[in-house]
Amino acid sequence: MIDVRKVARAVAGAALPLLGLGLGTAASAQGTAYVSSEKDPAITLIDLATLSVKGTIPTCNRGRHIQVTTDRLIMLACSESNAADVIDPATGKSLRRIPLGDEPEAFDLSPDGKTIYVSNEDEGAVSFIDAASGKRLKSIKVGKEPEGVKVSADGKTLYVTSEAASLVHVIDIDSGTVVKNVKVGKRPRRMALTPDGKELWVTNELDASVSIIAIATHTVVGSLKLEVKGARSEDITPVGIQISRDGSRAFVALGRANHVAFIDVAQRKVTHLVLVGKRAWNVTLDKAEARLYVVNGLSDDVTVVDVAAARPIKSVPVGRVPYGLVVVE
Amino acid sequence: MKRRACSVGVALLFAALTAAGQAAVAAAPLKATLVSRQPDPRLERARLERQFLGHPGGPASEGVEVALDEGQFELQAADAAVALTKQSADSLEAARAAAQAAEKAGAAVLLTDLPAEWTLAVVDAVKLPVINIGDASDRLREQDCRARLLHTMPSERMRADALAQTLVSRKWMKVLLLVGPGAQDQSRAVTVQASLKRYGLQVVATRPFKLSADPRERDLANPLLLTAGSAYDAVWVVDSDGEFARALPYRTVLPRPVVGDAGLVALAWHAQFERYGAPQVSRRFAKATGRPMTASDWSAWLAGKALVAAAVAAPKGPAATWAQALAKTPLDGSKGVSLTFRPWDGQLRQPVLLSDGQGVVSQAPVEGVLHPSNALDTLGADAGEQKCKTTR
Numbered sequence: 001m002i003d004v005r006k007v008a009r010a011v012a013g014a015a016l017p018l019l020g021l022g023l024g025t026a027a028s029a030q031g032t033a034y035v036s037s038e039k040d041p042a043i044t045l046i047d048l049a050t051l052s053v054k055g056t057i058p059t060c061n062r063g064r065h066i067q068v069t070t071d072r073l074i075m076l077a078c079s080e081s082n083a084a085d086v087i088d089p090a091t092g093k094s095l096r097r098i099p100l101g102d103e104p105e106a107f108d109l110s111p112d113g114k115t116i117y118v119s120n121e122d123e124g125a126v127s128f129i130d131a132a133s134g135k136r137l138k139s140i141k142v143g144k145e146p147e148g149v150k151v152s153a154d155g156k157t158l159y160v161t162s163e164a165a166s167l168v169h170v171i172d173i174d175s176g177t178v179v180k181n182v183k184v185g186k187r188p189r190r191m192a193l194t195p196d197g198k199e200l201w202v203t204n205e206l207d208a209s210v211s212i213i214a215i216a217t218h219t220v221v222g223s224l225k226l227e228v229k230g231a232r233s234e235d236i237t238p239v240g241i242q243i244s245r246d247g248s249r250a251f252v253a254l255g256r257a258n259h260v261a262f263i264d265v266a267q268r269k270v271t272h273l274v275l276v277g278k279r280a281w282n283v284t285l286d287k288a289e290a291r292l293y294v295v296n297g298l299s300d301d302v303t304v305v306d307v308a309a310a311r312p313i314k315s316v317p318v319g320r321v322p323y324g325l326v327v328v329e
Numbered sequence: 330m331k332r333r334a335c336s337v338g339v340a341l342l343f344a345a346l347t348a349a350g351q352a353a354v355a356a357a358p359l360k361a362t363l364v365s366r367q368p369d370p371r372l373e374r375a376r377l378e379r380q381f382l383g384h385p386g387g388p389a390s391e392g393v394e395v396a397l398d399e400g401q402f403e404l405q406a407a408d409a410a411v412a413l414t415k416q417s418a419d420s421l422e423a424a425r426a427a428a429q430a431a432e433k434a435g436a437a438v439l440l441t442d443l444p445a446e447w448t449l450a451v452v453d454a455v456k457l458p459v460i461n462i463g464d465a466s467d468r469l470r471e472q473d474c475r476a477r478l479l480h481t482m483p484s485e486r487m488r489a490d491a492l493a494q495t496l497v498s499r500k501w502m503k504v505l506l507l508v509g510p511g512a513q514d515q516s517r518a519v520t521v522q523a524s525l526k527r528y529g530l531q532v533v534a535t536r537p538f539k540l541s542a543d544p545r546e547r548d549l550a551n552p553l554l555l556t557a558g559s560a561y562d563a564v565w566v567v568d569s570d571g572e573f574a575r576a577l578p579y580r581t582v583l584p585r586p587v588v589g590d591a592g593l594v595a596l597a598w599h600a601q602f603e604r605y606g607a608p609q610v611s612r613r614f615a616k617a618t619g620r621p622m623t624a625s626d627w628s629a630w631l632a633g634k635a636l637v638a639a640a641v642a643a644p645k646g647p648a649a650t651w652a653q654a655l656a657k658t659p660l661d662g663s664k665g666v667s668l669t670f671r672p673w674d675g676q677l678r679q680p681v682l683l684s685d686g687q688g689v690v691s692q693a694p695v696e697g698v699l700h701p702s703n704a705l706d707t708l709g710a711d712a713g714e715q716k717c718k719t720t721r
Contacts, residue, residue: 121609122612124399124402141402142402143403143406144399144609144613162402163606164400164403164661166403167403181402183406186659186661186667187661206659206661206667207667232703232704234666234667234703
């Protein structure tokens, strides 16, 4: 077991060997992390080489889900502006706004980047938006408080979680109909597909668990209970999830438990727990998968985790109530 | 079955009949009947307009209906349905008769938004599970508890404990207690005393107050006189009516906060609560009803959620299975944790919000309050106190 306090002290005291280890992998990590904030109409930029804030970009209000588009632009959904802001990372300027309907929270893009699939929290709907014209192509009624949105690799199937209904809706994109509702744990939030396209992993915020859905049958084939020594089940509220490119590991932010879990995907077992900030909300790997950026909603910071060592390297203060993060290298 | 002349029945079926592409014939719906008082003195226009914190903002049926409407998708997915009937009663006897009629008509669950005595009459007249959504009195959770009676609204004791914890966390240890003249004020003051004792707070004085402009009674009515002569960190006012308490903050002799029924108030819900998806719930409620969601509305909404959860857990019933599922299925009340009914008194354990009316200042249980099994059980009567002797 790693003594995280000791690590934190070591980092605070600028222990050189440890920092050296951390920054060794950083030499290749040239680029920027973009962090959305629910309470500041700005994106905070973190320099990946120095792990310090290098600036902000003004944007729309209540920024939530943030994603890199197929043409390498930054797209951010703003719940209060009812729009997406599209930002060119080269210039740091907003190119345009795309209307996303009422209270957009999370979205995903079709593989060709032409369609935005977005959850509209208030309406209890998922909308298909034409990215070029901003026109709403379709709106499909789903359970209340839809959140996570994920498109299958072939672009044919859309998965949407409904927090209030504890369901994952399976939507056929062509016909725009819900073909199946899969009951998962309480308050499902975010999803990740395994790279082989065989499994969909769903975090259940009020169930301290991950539900695993087989894509072939759209049934729940497994569930992974998340536990943190010394924390009660009700304080483990998983939200963000990412699976490594080779499909071997999953990383899950455990919300109020203030940890991120490293999971062996094949074994469906937690291998490491890393202490991060308050209410760890979303997680993002860098390109080399050497570092994991954890966005902490209630401590207004981002914890940078060394993946190989499973240790926090640094906490970077960002905007108020940070939500999501993308890395552009 | 004949309905009493005084009751109005409106049946609403929330079912899976129109799901696109699924001509699912829903299983027999879980029938629930809400029995409300009508006319309800709490809902008189003049009272509603004042919007006293902790008082209802409108009929309880609205919260239940919003929850059932929201639950439609989940019900459809499980091929389940809930049918709600609303009955009103103008007396204890009418409430009892409405409950018996509902049971005969096939209701599986009753909801009550009634005075404590009436709810007891309802529970004792039927064999169904009853969810009390509108009465916070401790007697329903303690000496007068019933095995089939559940409560979604936090008890007076829970609210007092939440406030007492908050005072302790601020180190405001000396409390001046002002108590109103009503019978309800007296019993609530006893509860407050118990909470103050539980959390080691000191009562520097307890004084009765009275709404009056009579100069001969000014010792009882004048905030300056009532709050003079003692050193205290906070003034805790117990005023079930609300009018005196509303005018108390900023009128104390010492510059000290007022808590209790004005100033800082412990509530099940506030429309300005910002965390855990709460704004969406409040917004949906406001959209459906045209008014902000109060604590009472949350309690009614949660009862609706409990019905949906029971129907989804056992789409085909039977009634006994629903009754079990109702008591055991964890609920999502958008307060950040899964909520469950305490097995020892049927009370829904839940975080309590502390509000000044403008927003949510903090939550209880406060950080640092510990409990051997569940910190939520630091609010309200705990298992070991054995205040409810009924076996479930």
